[in-house]
Amino acid sequence: MFEVTKACGAFMKLLEEQLDRVAGMKDEKTDFSTKECVTIGVIDGDGIGPIITKQASRVLEKLLAEEITAGSIKLVYIEGLTIENRMACGKPIPEDVLAQIKLCDVLLKGPTTTPHGGTMESANVAMRRELDLYANCRPVSIPEQNIDWMFYRENTEGEYVLGSRGIELPGMAVDFKITTDKGTRRIARAAFEYAKNNGKTHVSIVTKANIMKKTDGKFTAIAHEVAKDYPGIEVEDYYIDIMTANLLKDPLRQKFQVVLLPNLYGDIITDEAAQIQGGVGTAGSANIGDKYAMFEAIHGSAPRMIERGMGEYANPESIIKAAAMLLRHICRGEAAAKLEEAMAKCTVEVKSDGTAATAAQYADALMELL
Ligand code: IPM
Ligand code: MG
Secondary structure: OHHHHHHHHHHHHHHHHHHHHHHOOOOOOOOOOOOOOEEEEEEOOOOOHHHHHHHHHHHHHHHOHHHHHHOOEEEEEEOOOOHHHHHHHOOOOOHHHHHHHHOOOEEEEOOOOOOOOOOOOOHHHHHHHHOOOOEEEEEEEEHHHOEEEEEEEEOOOEOOOOOOOOEEEOOEEEOOOEOOHHHHHHHHHHHHHHHHHOOOOEEEEEEOOOOOOOHHHHHHHHHHHHHOOOOOOEEEEEEHHHHHHHOOOOOHHHHOOEEEEOHHHHHHHHHHHHHHHOOHHHOEEEEEOOOOEEEEEOOOOOHHHHHOOOHHHOOOHHHHHHHHHHHHHOOOHHHHHHHHHHHHHOOOOEOOOOOOEOHHHHHHHHHHOO
8 A cells, every 4th residue: 555655664764763863872971070161051941931941040140150250150041942933944943043052061941832733843852852861850859758759761762752753644643662772771871870879779660561562671671781780779660550659659659769761651750740749840850961961840831821921920949940950960069059958948939820929039039048
């Protein structure tokens, strides 16, 4: 059948592209402890993005004032990653914007809007791919409930890498999920290294390998191979469905420390985990590669808040937590700790219904504590 032949041709091209992607994976590491000048790019995003990002960059400017003056840190503001601009040029990241991004070492990014359907790829997914940001690290901590979780979500493969490249035949649609040895090994290594360096003794590998036998089967097998290099760390396998239940189950959930998962499961479960912590507005997210890294809020651009005229009441805590992760990543641990302590102390509350402080009022109060 002509349609099937055409689909097979498209599939062949995708497979070749993916093999090329793996062959091109580099491991050029940026060493921030010795880098003379670190360039931080700030990107507003869409919807509530500019509102919350502005507050986070005010905080960074204050914390890093001395280094900015001395020239060891450069803050640059990158414009043009808006949904309007992206739709106009038909690219998830306009080329001139991508060029500016690549001149930075790390990025602080506001949420960007992803159109439903169509073929326009999400700016987030494109950025993770373009900068090869393979580790999505999302901490969730509730000290009073003895919860301290770190999610290591694979960020460049799985259901996402070809998510905008599915194939349609009459009466049928097909999407693809890709798991590679190299891609899995590097995220597993990152998770176990994190565990080792932070005194963690438990890693959960979460998949649906009973159903997704090839891809999740590979993910599990390679994660266990990597685990052999970390004899002090207990490793357990869970399926994603029961894991979503386990996160709600006391005292079981208190034993989870590092959770390693493929892309889509990681996407879903980290929203659940953030909600347990107090809402998606409260969780930060780091997208880490060997060369670049990007830090963002885990939530979206909340267009409904803008429509209701409530944008000023968007909670900036998530992106400010992401800013703290950025500081730690560029070896500014002291500034990161200072910011985290101030956040823990800050009693000002932001509520999306407008009954409490605005994003700017929260940041004002926070900066008083720095
Ligand atoms: C996230 C978001 C993104 C994702 C969207 C905005 C593409 O939900 O960072 O978790 O699905 O990864
Ligand atoms: Mg998500």
